[in-house]
Amino acid sequence: MSTGKPDREARHAALLDRLADHVLDHGLAATSLRPLARAAGTSDRMLLYYFTDKDALIAALLSHLADRMRGLLDQSVAAEPLAEAELLVLLRARVLDDAFWPYMRLWLDLAAGAAGGNAQYRQVGEAIGRGFVGWLEPQIAAPDADARRQSTARLLTMIEGMVLLKALGLDDVGAEAV
Template sequence: MSQVTEKLKYTDALADFVLAHGVSAASLRPMAKAAGTSDRMLVYHYGSKAGVIEAALREIATRNMQDLEAALPPKPLPAKDLMAVLGMVAQSGQFDPVYAVFFELAALALRGDESAKSIGHAVATHFLDWTRVRLTEPERAPELLAAVEGWGMLNGLGLDVPFPSG
């Protein structure tokens, strides 16, 4: 197996581990066990524990965006129409584990964890850029992202609030 193929296999398993157990449980030994390798091999491939976690979170974000892409037409949409598609997917519960991971990452960042802040910033920027190119009004991307994430937070806390309309 090539190093690239091996790394991709590990990344997939790492993402599954983080989705199942969260960011706080993401220590090298349990993650390595889940990936079928050693903690040393993970550091070899990803450079550090932060690199391992970042790779897992990027894979989660990539999967998330691929699932969203499947629900979208190929051309950019007005904010209201994109929000309707995002709402349909978000309200299905499919992304609840993703919300849990990224809210945990945000909480760590807010508590001063610089690694969590850096990783979270990179992933959020990637999703913001993804949203911009799917809108006919790309300047509205931050507003939509804030509305979707805010809804996810309130929904996760058990508040029955309607999904934003865009």
């Protein structure tokens, strides 16, 4: 006899996918309940059936988007750790690619909200950022753990700068760094 749990989980995952697509298209400004419900083809009350409140919905949605983004980044993983300069070229190509850019726009949106004082965005942004650091670090060829951490910090700083420069129409300046 089925408990309905796998079916509920499948509906929940499909719902998050529809919501994620909506947020990638429209940004975090479009995360009030009614537009999200409309994008998901449901009611705002049904959204709250799956999530205890709007904060839980946004946290789950951003976590889901981070998982999707990591999945895309995983396609860029080399078989062996790379030198910092090689990894920078590979990551720059991935994160500035038009297909990946909606995630970076959302990342900038999240960062702007965090900088503006939104505690939830800061908490979620920090978790996503630290997750990226954890993803990046083992991909760097370095003589020891300290050198690997320093390379990770440099790469993260350079990639974030390149994302910001592209957003401002200065991607040609970022290209000069590699």
